[in-house]
Amino acid sequence: DQQVKQNSPSLSVQEGRISILNCDYTNSMFDYFLWYKKYPAEGPTFLISISSIKDKNEDGRFTVFLNKSAKHLSLHIVPSQPGDSAVYFCAARGSGGSNYKLTFGKGTLLTVNP
Amino acid sequence: DTGVSQDPRHKITKRGQNVTFRCDPISEHNRLYWYRQTLGQGPEFLTYFQNEAQLEKSRLLSDRFSAERPKGSFSTLEIQRTEQGDSAMYLCASSSSGTQETQYFGPGTRLLVL
Numbered sequence: 001d002q003q004v005k006q007n008s009p010s011l012s013v014q015e016g017r018i019s020i021l022n023c024d025y026t027n028s029m030f031d032y033f034l035w036y037k038k039y040p041a042e043g044p045t046f047l048i049s050i051s052s053i054k055d056k057n058e059d060g061r062f063t064v065f066l067n068k069s070a071k072h073l074s075l076h077i078v079p080s081q082p083g084d085s086a087v088y089f090c091a092a093r094g095s096g097g098s099n100y101k102l103t104f105g106k107g108t109l110l111t112v113n114p
Numbered sequence: 115d116t117g118v119s120q121d122p123r124h125k126i127t128k129r130g131q132n133v134t135f136r137c138d139p140i141s142e143h144n145r146l147y148w149y150r151q152t153l154g155q156g157p158e159f160l161t162y163f164q165n166e167a168q169l170e171k172s173r174l175l176s177d178r179f180s181a182e183r184p185k186g187s188f189s190t191l192e193i194q195r196t197e198q199g200d201s202a203m204y205l206c207a208s209s210s211s212g213t214q215e216t217q218y219f220g221p222g223t224r225l226l227v228l
Binding site for chain 1: 118217
Protein backbone atom coordinates (compact mmCIF):
# COMPACT_ATOMS: atom_id res chain seq x y z
CA ASP A 1 0.00 0.00 0.00
CA GLN A 2 1.57 3.23 -1.14
CA GLN A 3 1.28 5.80 1.61
CA VAL A 4 2.68 8.70 -0.40
CA LYS A 5 1.42 9.11 -3.93
CA GLN A 6 2.61 11.33 -6.74
CA ASN A 7 0.06 10.62 -9.44
CA SER A 8 1.72 12.57 -12.23
CA PRO A 9 4.81 10.75 -13.52
CA SER A 10 5.80 13.77 -15.58
CA LEU A 11 5.10 17.47 -16.07
CA SER A 12 6.25 19.82 -18.79
CA VAL A 13 6.14 23.63 -18.45
CA GLN A 14 7.53 26.64 -20.26
CA GLU A 15 10.36 28.67 -18.79
CA GLY A 16 9.02 31.53 -16.69
CA ARG A 17 5.71 29.85 -15.97
CA ILE A 18 4.57 28.22 -12.74
CA SER A 19 5.24 24.52 -12.07
CA ILE A 20 2.85 22.80 -9.68
CA LEU A 21 3.76 19.35 -8.41
CA ASN A 22 1.22 17.43 -6.36
CA CYS A 23 1.44 14.81 -3.65
CA ASP A 24 -1.20 12.91 -1.68
CA TYR A 25 -0.74 10.83 1.44
CA THR A 26 -2.89 8.36 3.30
CA ASN A 27 -1.23 8.01 6.71
CA SER A 28 -2.67 10.51 9.17
CA MET A 29 0.34 9.95 11.46
CA PHE A 30 2.58 11.83 9.02
CA ASP A 31 3.36 15.24 10.46
CA TYR A 32 6.36 16.49 8.53
CA PHE A 33 6.72 16.69 4.78
CA LEU A 34 9.68 17.34 2.52
CA TRP A 35 10.40 17.85 -1.15
CA TYR A 36 13.61 16.63 -2.72
CA LYS A 37 14.98 17.19 -6.21
CA LYS A 38 17.02 14.52 -7.95
CA TYR A 39 19.22 14.73 -11.02
CA PRO A 40 20.27 11.53 -12.80
CA ALA A 41 23.14 9.66 -11.12
CA GLU A 42 22.99 11.91 -8.04
CA GLY A 43 21.40 11.59 -4.62
CA PRO A 44 18.24 13.53 -3.70
CA THR A 45 18.81 17.17 -2.77
CA PHE A 46 16.61 18.73 -0.10
CA LEU A 47 14.45 21.61 -1.33
CA ILE A 48 11.87 22.62 1.22
CA SER A 49 9.83 21.19 4.07
CA ILE A 50 6.65 21.89 5.99
CA SER A 51 5.35 20.88 9.37
CA SER A 52 1.76 19.75 9.76
CA ILE A 53 1.05 22.73 12.00
CA LYS A 54 1.53 25.05 9.02
CA ASP A 55 -0.29 25.32 5.71
CA LYS A 56 2.38 27.17 3.73
CA ASN A 57 6.13 27.52 3.65
CA GLU A 58 8.04 29.66 1.20
CA ASP A 59 11.70 29.75 0.22
CA GLY A 60 12.61 31.91 -2.74
CA ARG A 61 10.99 30.53 -5.87
CA PHE A 62 9.69 27.48 -4.01
CA THR A 63 6.47 27.33 -1.99
CA VAL A 64 4.93 24.26 -0.41
CA PHE A 65 1.25 24.18 0.50
CA LEU A 66 -0.28 21.64 2.87
CA ASN A 67 -3.98 20.79 3.09
CA LYS A 68 -4.25 18.43 6.05
CA SER A 69 -7.95 17.75 5.71
CA ALA A 70 -7.42 16.60 2.13
CA LYS A 71 -4.09 14.92 2.94
CA HIS A 72 -2.60 16.80 0.01
CA LEU A 73 0.46 18.92 -0.52
CA SER A 74 1.83 20.75 -3.51
CA LEU A 75 5.10 22.35 -4.53
CA HIS A 76 4.94 25.55 -6.56
CA ILE A 77 7.97 26.77 -8.47
CA VAL A 78 7.72 30.33 -9.78
CA PRO A 79 9.21 31.25 -12.16
CA SER A 80 10.32 27.90 -13.56
CA GLN A 81 13.82 27.72 -15.00
CA PRO A 82 15.42 25.11 -17.29
CA GLY A 83 17.78 24.16 -14.45
CA ASP A 84 14.74 23.05 -12.45
CA SER A 85 14.34 20.09 -14.81
CA ALA A 86 14.73 17.03 -12.57
CA VAL A 87 12.73 14.38 -10.74
CA TYR A 88 10.92 15.77 -7.70
CA PHE A 89 10.13 13.50 -4.77
CA CYS A 90 7.60 14.14 -2.05
CA ALA A 91 8.49 12.53 1.30
CA ALA A 92 6.71 12.24 4.62
CA ARG A 93 7.76 11.42 8.15
CA GLY A 94 5.64 10.13 10.99
CA SER A 95 5.43 11.30 14.55
CA GLY A 96 6.35 9.38 17.68
CA GLY A 97 8.35 6.19 17.30
CA SER A 98 8.59 6.48 13.53
CA ASN A 99 9.81 10.05 13.43
CA TYR A 100 12.99 9.26 11.57
CA LYS A 101 12.39 7.29 8.41
CA LEU A 102 11.07 8.97 5.31
CA THR A 103 8.37 7.49 3.09
CA PHE A 104 8.75 8.67 -0.50
CA GLY A 105 6.44 8.94 -3.47
CA LYS A 106 7.51 7.61 -6.86
CA GLY A 107 8.50 11.04 -8.12
CA THR A 108 7.45 13.45 -10.86
CA LEU A 109 9.78 14.26 -13.74
CA LEU A 110 9.65 18.01 -14.36
CA THR A 111 10.83 19.32 -17.71
CA VAL A 112 11.14 23.09 -18.10
CA ASN A 113 11.37 24.06 -21.74
CA PRO A 114 13.31 27.19 -22.76
CA ASP B 115 31.14 20.66 5.51
CA THR B 116 31.73 18.30 2.63
CA GLY B 117 28.32 16.63 2.71
CA VAL B 118 27.53 12.93 2.77
CA SER B 119 29.95 10.82 0.75
CA GLN B 120 29.56 7.26 -0.48
CA ASP B 121 32.04 4.82 -1.92
CA PRO B 122 32.11 3.30 -4.46
CA ARG B 123 29.82 5.27 -6.77
CA HIS B 124 29.33 2.25 -9.03
CA LYS B 125 29.74 -1.47 -8.49
CA ILE B 126 29.28 -4.30 -10.96
CA THR B 127 29.39 -7.79 -9.54
CA LYS B 128 28.45 -11.32 -10.44
CA ARG B 129 25.56 -13.09 -8.80
CA GLY B 130 26.65 -14.83 -5.62
CA GLN B 131 29.46 -12.43 -4.78
CA ASN B 132 29.59 -10.28 -1.65
CA VAL B 133 29.74 -6.49 -1.86
CA THR B 134 30.33 -3.78 0.73
CA PHE B 135 29.45 -0.10 0.49
CA ARG B 136 30.68 2.72 2.68
CA CYS B 137 28.96 5.91 3.80
CA ASP B 138 30.58 8.88 5.51
CA PRO B 139 27.93 11.18 7.00
CA ILE B 140 28.14 14.90 7.69
CA SER B 141 30.51 15.06 10.63
CA GLU B 142 28.23 16.50 13.28
CA HIS B 143 25.27 14.26 12.41
CA ASN B 144 24.52 11.43 14.81
CA ARG B 145 21.78 9.80 12.73
CA LEU B 146 22.52 7.75 9.64
CA TYR B 147 20.07 6.09 7.27
CA TRP B 148 20.28 3.66 4.37
CA TYR B 149 17.70 3.66 1.57
CA ARG B 150 17.39 1.71 -1.67
CA GLN B 151 15.99 3.08 -4.90
CA THR B 152 14.98 0.97 -7.88
CA LEU B 153 13.97 2.20 -11.31
CA GLY B 154 10.74 4.17 -11.32
CA GLN B 155 10.41 4.13 -7.55
CA GLY B 156 11.21 6.54 -4.76
CA PRO B 157 13.84 5.68 -2.17
CA GLU B 158 12.75 2.98 0.30
CA PHE B 159 13.96 2.91 3.89
CA LEU B 160 16.31 0.06 4.82
CA THR B 161 17.82 0.82 8.22
CA TYR B 162 18.70 3.57 10.68
CA PHE B 163 21.46 4.26 13.20
CA GLN B 164 21.58 6.68 16.07
CA ASN B 165 25.28 6.93 16.88
CA GLU B 166 26.49 3.32 16.77
CA ALA B 167 23.15 1.73 17.62
CA GLN B 168 21.10 0.22 14.81
CA LEU B 169 17.56 1.09 15.89
CA GLU B 170 15.43 -0.29 13.08
CA LYS B 171 15.68 -2.58 10.11
CA SER B 172 13.08 -2.68 7.37
CA ARG B 173 11.60 -6.00 6.32
CA LEU B 174 13.20 -5.18 2.95
CA LEU B 175 16.53 -5.95 4.60
CA SER B 176 16.86 -9.71 4.24
CA ASP B 177 19.32 -11.85 6.20
CA ARG B 178 21.83 -11.35 3.39
CA PHE B 179 22.09 -7.67 4.26
CA SER B 180 24.01 -6.34 7.23
CA ALA B 181 24.85 -2.78 8.22
CA GLU B 182 27.25 -1.48 10.82
CA ARG B 183 28.31 1.83 12.25
CA PRO B 184 31.04 0.73 14.64
CA LYS B 185 32.20 4.05 16.06
CA GLY B 186 29.15 6.13 15.36
CA SER B 187 30.82 7.78 12.39
CA PHE B 188 31.00 6.02 9.00
CA SER B 189 28.75 3.10 8.14
CA THR B 190 29.05 0.04 5.93
CA LEU B 191 26.33 -1.92 4.17
CA GLU B 192 27.22 -5.46 3.13
CA ILE B 193 25.23 -7.68 0.82
CA GLN B 194 26.15 -11.34 0.85
CA ARG B 195 25.45 -13.76 -1.99
CA THR B 196 24.13 -11.01 -4.24
CA GLU B 197 21.10 -11.67 -6.45
CA GLN B 198 20.01 -9.87 -9.60
CA GLY B 199 17.12 -8.38 -7.65
CA ASP B 200 19.64 -6.52 -5.48
CA SER B 201 20.50 -4.27 -8.43
CA ALA B 202 19.54 -0.77 -7.31
CA MET B 203 20.87 2.58 -6.14
CA TYR B 204 21.85 2.43 -2.47
CA LEU B 205 21.51 5.81 -0.81
CA CYS B 206 22.88 6.95 2.52
CA ALA B 207 21.57 9.97 4.40
CA SER B 208 22.43 11.65 7.68
CA SER B 209 20.78 14.10 10.03
CA SER B 210 21.01 15.64 13.46
CA SER B 211 18.67 14.50 16.22
CA GLY B 212 15.26 16.07 16.52
CA THR B 213 11.77 15.60 15.20
CA GLN B 214 12.13 17.90 12.23
CA GLU B 215 15.72 17.49 11.24
CA THR B 216 16.34 17.29 7.52
CA GLN B 217 17.98 14.19 6.07
CA TYR B 218 20.79 15.00 3.66
CA PHE B 219 21.60 12.38 1.07
CA GLY B 220 24.84 11.23 -0.46
CA PRO B 221 25.33 10.60 -4.19
CA GLY B 222 24.50 6.91 -3.87
CA THR B 223 26.16 3.67 -4.93
CA ARG B 224 24.70 2.09 -8.04
CA LEU B 225 24.90 -1.69 -7.87
CA LEU B 226 24.50 -3.93 -10.89
CA VAL B 227 24.39 -7.68 -10.31
CA LEU B 228 25.00 -9.74 -13.44
